[in-house]
Ligand code: PRP
């Protein structure tokens with residue numbers, strides 16, 4: 001099993017504080033989600049392979065490096081995962097984007113699938129699944145099952161806040177997936193919301209509450 005990475009970078013922690021604040025409005029919330037996602041993307045891509053190349057600078061030849069290996073795909077879990085896509089694409093504009101639609105049934109808290117559209121060559125790509133919240137872990141586990149069914153072999157999961165319950169389910173069910181979180185919180189409440197968390201991520205991104 002890969003040990004989950006919990007980011008302790010001061011910039012990420014600072015932005016996460018504002019994100020949690022109930023007085024942060026929709027515009028700033030979206031901006032913060034995007035900025036944190038970019039910083040997380042930067043860290044989560046640290047071990048991507050590179051290969052040597054050469055370019056001519058105005059002064060002369062330079063031996064330098066470019067990304068090698070698999071091309072990348074980012075797959076947000078709808079809706080809230082959409083808020084993390086732009087931060088990712090700002091750094092990796094050539095990445096393809098897939099979408100998986102899941103919502104949690106309000107009674108059972110179990111994920112219900114309503115959409116799945118992935119790049120056709122997903123099996124050849126390094127896949128970064130993004131969703132701000134990992135609560136029970138049901139949505140992430142199901143999304144990753146779907147992506148594996150389509151042939152993906154190398155998968156990373158990035159969330160902004162995780163609950164211990166979700167992290168345990170995800171790492172036990174998909175031990176091959178690299179997991180990255182900006183914050184690991186205390187627990188879930190009786191409605192399966194993360195405590196203290198940040199509330200409902202989708203509603204705060206899209207202003208639907
Ligand atoms: C939220 C969140 C995750 C899921 C996490 O989505 O964005 O996808 O809940 O919960 P879990 O770990 O217990 O499955 P939600 O179902 O509220 O849908 P939305 O993004 O459309 O608001």
Ligand code: URA
Pocket residue numbers: 080133135192193194195197198199200201202
């Ligand atoms: N989904 C959210 O948006 N927030 C939580 O705390 C749990 C699930």
